[in-house]
Every structure is written in structure tokens, then in C-alpha cells.
Amino acid sequence: MKLKENFFPSRELFDGELVARFIEGESFRFNELVQRYSHRLLNFIYRVIGDRERSEDLVQETFIRVHRGLPGFEGRSALSTWIYSIAANVCRNFLAKRKNATVLVPEIADRPDPAPDFAARVQDQAVLGDALLSIPHDLRICVLLSDLIGFSYEQIAQALSIPVGTVKSRIFRARKSLIDVLKGQAVGSGTAGDTSGSSGKGTPTDTTGS
């Protein structure tokens, strides 16, 4: 591999350039791509599945699929859209396999020293993280892509192959549920893998039995 004149451009490469150079044979560009995406991907996946160790595995799984698919990536969507689309799939597969396991999320009222009001609770990162895990994962993925990753509705729609209207609806329902949880009024099941809505107040239970 010769060291080319324009090997090291004076600015950081755009995603598209990174991909093009990778495809041309600069395989180390993949490392740059990993560096560029790994932290936010980890956070996204962790917030979706709620399991820190497994989220590292899923980040790797995502990059493996990205690496496989990159030569055929035609740029019809933005690279970030495509990467998160893969990540969302990886998460959904994981959650589907784990469907029968329950992630118990403490009720606000059961926590030691629960914060007194919505404003305090919404800023408590542990409480907010748990609240996110207590809503259905389809809603959670949408609201995280919007608020954690910064995607537009259009981008989320592309990434998840759903209509923009569905994105809007899911984000709205996610927020409504989260607000109810944070106000201390909602939620029984606390199952991270649950796709249906949850209802009623009560202590978290194992809805599927072990």
C-alpha cells in the first residue's frame, strides 16, 4: 500500500468520502468509521436494551454487519441512517429473543428517596433511563433516535422503514407514557421487551413467568 499524497486530508472526511475511500481499498478508514460512531451507537443500544454488557456485543454485531454491507452501500440514504437502521434491527432481534425475560424496573414510588416532582425526576438520569425501559420498545427506539441521536422524523422513517406519520405518533406516545411514568402515575409491567402498551399502576411483575 503506497502512501498517497492525499492520504491524510487536512480536514476530517465526510461520511461519504470515508465510505468511498474504504471501498477503494483504504481499509483503515473502517477504523475511523468505528471511532466516529461507536460511542453514540453504544449509548443508543444501551438505552434501547438496558443491558450494558450485552450492548457492547450488539455494537460489535452492528459494526460487523456494517463492514459486510459497506462494499454494497449505494448511498441512497445517509450513512448514519443506514448504520442506525442496522442497529435498530440488531436491537429488535435481541429483544425478540429475550422476550420471555423480564427486566424489572423499579416503580418511582418504590425507589429510596424518590425525587419529589416531574422536573426533578426528568433530570435524574437513572430514573429517566429506567422510565425509558418501561415503555414499549418500538416507541423507545423512535424517541431515542429523535432525542438522543438527533434524527429528523424523515430520517427515522427511513431508518425504520415506516411512514413519517407513524414516527410522529410513536414519539408522541413515547413522551406521553414517559411523562406518566415520571409523574408516578403509570405502568405495571416494566418489561423492556414488551411491545404492547402497559396499563395500570402496580408493582412490576414477571408477566411471562420463568
Next chain:
Amino acid sequence: MDCDRFEEDISAYVDGELAPERAARLQDHLATCECCRELRDRMMQLKTSIGDLPEPEIAPEELWSPATAVAPARPRLTALGIFARVAAVTAVAATSFVFGIVFMSVLQQSAQMGSSPVELMAPTEEKGAPSGRDQIGAPAPPEESTSRGDSSVPGYETSSGPRSAAEPTVTVKPYAGAKPPGAAKAYVLTVDDTVLLIAIDREGRVIAARPLGR
């Protein structure tokens, strides 16, 4: 007041995704409706707080020695760690190296040699050929690895097995010659007969790697 029809719009409004006419109507409504204003405020707080959620804590990467490499520790999530495992699954055999950066140069070199993953995974007679074994940081091959525990490949051991006697000889020396632009450091890495030049930038990213003339 029937605010239900505005609720979903409030959510889109907070995201800047509400069409101008609807946004104008919503703003008119918000001017007169305290509970909708409260909902808007709560949604905005929620959006901001979600955006501020931090990454999970990752333990600092263990400096691995041959002892740690054999222990069943989970590989730490760094870009190099990820890349190492991607490389192991997608292309190339792993060898125990001293530096993580070397992993990538081996990948590049093997890609140049045009070897297929299967060929590389099976140790060959050729001296210096990388053999599929211990990986950087931890011997925990991903489930997709085609060579995991493949006892039909002669000489192949699972990475949790004992190290064999045929360890490659690895040496690293600083490279005193001209470095590529942007390189902070350069090293000469020798693995048995293979000699590589590796250049890394200030952040430790490999920016160039190539075989040196023997």
C-alpha cells in the same frame, strides 16, 4: 377545553416538525391554555434530558499481558477493540500482539495478500503465517465466528484453550525514518518474518501501515 387534538401536535412542535399552519394554530391555542403549555414544557424538558443521557460507564481497557489474554475477561469497548473483533470475524486470523494497533495492520496486510478468511484461520506450514487463536483483550469469539471450536481444522485451538508452544516472535522498535504526514509516532513491528511499519497519529489511530522491505 378539548386539548386532545393538540397533544400530538405539541410533540411534533417540540421537535420542530410541525407544518407552519398547524404550528400557528397551536401557538394560538397555547396562548390560552395552561395545561397544554405545561405539556409542551414537560415534553421539552424530556427531550432535553434524553439528549443529555450519558454513555454507560466502561471500565478502562485492561492493559493486557499474556496472562490477561488467556483469562476470560470481556473485551473492552474501544474502537480498536471493536475493530479487532470485527477483523477476527470478517477476515483475518488473530495472533497475540503487543499492541492493539498491530491488529489492523495485519488485517491490511492480509487483505493485500488476498488470503481468504478460511485459509488464514487454519494454521499452515508456512513460517510466520498467523494462526487463529488468542485475540486482543480476551478470548471470547463472537457467535458468528466460523472457526470457533472447529476441530476439523488441524492445529486450530479454541481461544480458551492453553497456548501452544508455537508462539510467534514479536518485536517492536521505534522507526527512525521519515514518517507519513500526520504521524505522531511510527514503529517497526516484526512478527516472525513479517516486518511492518506502523504510523499512528496523536490520538493513537493507525494512519498508515505497510510492509517494509526485508
